[in-house]
Amino acid sequence: KTRMQLSPEIFNTGFLGGFKQVIATEGAGALMTGFAPTFAGYFLQGAFKFGGYEFFKKQWVDKLGMDEARNNRQLIYLTSSASAEFFADVALCPLEATRIRLVQDPKFAPGLGSAASRILKEQGLINGFYSGFVPMLLKQVPYTMAKFVVYESLADKAFAATGKPRTELPNSQVIGINLLCGVGAGIAAALISQPADTLLSKINKSATAGGSGSIPSRLMNLAREYGFKGLFAGTGARCVMVGSITAGQFAIYGDIKRVLNATGGTEIAAAPRT
Numbered sequence: 261k262t263r264m265q266l267s268p269e270i271f272n273t274g275f276l277g278g279f280k281q282v283i284a285t286e287g288a289g290a291l292m293t294g295f296a297p298t299f300a301g302y303f304l305q306g307a308f309k310f311g312g313y314e315f316f317k318k319q320w321v322d323k324l325g326m327d328e329a330r331n332n333r334q335l336i337y338l339t340s341s342a343s344a345e346f347f348a349d350v351a352l353c354p355l356e357a358t359r360i361r362l363v364q365d366p367k368f369a370p371g372l373g374s375a376a377s378r379i380l381k382e383q384g385l386i387n388g389f390y391s392g393f394v395p396m397l398l399k400q401v402p403y404t405m406a407k408f409v410v411y412e413s414l415a416d417k418a419f420a421a422t423g424k425p426r427t428e429l430p431n432s433q434v435i436g437i438n439l440l441c442g443v444g445a446g447i448a449a450a451l452i453s454q455p456a457d458t459l460l461s462k463i464n465k466s467a468t469a470g471g472s473g474s475i476p477s478r479l480m481n482l483a484r485e486y487g488f489k490g491l492f493a494g495t496g497a498r499c500v501m502v503g504s505i506t507a508g509q510f511a512i513y514g515d516i517k518r519v520l521n522a523t524g525g526t527e528i529a530a531a532p533r534t
Contacts, residue, residue, distance in 0.1 A: 264278050264493055264494035268490065274496070286366070296371060298359050300355050300372065301351075301352045301355030301359065304348070304355070305352040306509065307348075308344060308347050308348035308351055309344050309345055309348040309404060310509070310513055311344075312340075312344025312345075312347055313340050313341050313344045313408060315344070316339065316340035317337075317340045317528070320332075320340065321336075321528065329528045333412075333528045334409060336528065337405075337409045338409060340408075341404045341405045341407070341409070342405050344404070345397075345400050345403075345405075346397065349396050349397055349400050349401075350393075352400075353389060353390055353392060353393050353396050354376065354389035354390070355372075356392065356396065357379065357388065357391070357392055358376050358389075360460075360461055361379060362375055376389075391463055394479070395456050395459045395460040395463060395479060396456075396460055398459075399456030399457045399459075399460055400453065400456075402449075402452050402453055403449045403450070403452060403453035404449070406445070406448050406452045406453075407445045407448070407506060410441075410444060410448045410449070411441050411444075411506075414441040414444050414445065415441045418437045418440070419437060431515075431518070434514060434518070435511050438507075438510045438511045438513070438514040438515075439508075439510070442503075442508070442509060442511065443504075443506065443507045445506055445510070446499075446502040446505065446506025446507060447499050449506065450495070450498045450501075450502040450503065451495070451499070454491065454494075454495050454498060455483075455491040455492065457498065458486070458490070458491045458492070458493060458494070459491070462482045463475070463479065470482040
């Protein structure tokens with residue numbers, strides 16, 4: 261996905277064609293380039309995102325009361341997810357910048373630690389690790405807001421269609437619903453955030469991407485340079501990736517809440533059955 265965004269003139273044969281190109285030119289091992297920062301970054305981001313989402317939802321429920329929270333649940337989903345994502349991105353941004361640099365140039369450094377050290381030495385903390393923070397927020401905040409709102413809406417309808425409270429459904433059915441709703445949420449979120457995702461990849465490609473001005477001016481230059489079609493390069497690959505990841509996230513998220521007996525603390529999707 262990142263190769264298709266950074267080098268569309270080379271990787272222009274679609275999702276499966278891109279896989280074949282990478283394997284043919286660099287070997288199958290190249291598909292794992294950037295795995296360490298990807299794992300570390302999204303592990304931290306997931307902890308802040310899902311934990312923060314529950315935290316901020318709980319603050320709203322405590323402030324408004326359960327009945328009023330249910331009446332305003334869409335607003336609570338949006339504000340809670342946006343607040344959680346901001347803090348998650350502070351943790352993710354340095355690792356995402358490192359990942360993109362390693363994918364763009366596999367010879368840049370042998371691993372996560374050495375790549376991060378080189379970026380810090382050559383570009384400094386802000387320019388090296390946080391030049392992509394604004395586009396990351398523009399990508400991740402709408403992405404996360406869409407992901408949680410779409411998931412909650414789909415899950416609410418899916419569980420209601422069973423005719424039973426969630427707590428009375430077999431665990432396999434709950435996991436299945438979480439997976440399907442997660443796929444829908446992931447695809448919706450990927451489409452909404454795709455232009456900002458492309459800009460994030462472009463601006464992290466090199467210190468001079470988009471010119472030598474301020475970060476906003478560089479982003480505007482990149483947007484003008486690549487246009488609408490260019491900003492949506494790699495959309496298919498990203499929908500597959502994000503849809504799969506999001507499905508897994510919500511399945512794990514729901515199961516962890518079940519195991520910890522935390523399924524009802526901030527559950528505001530529907531009024532209790534009478």
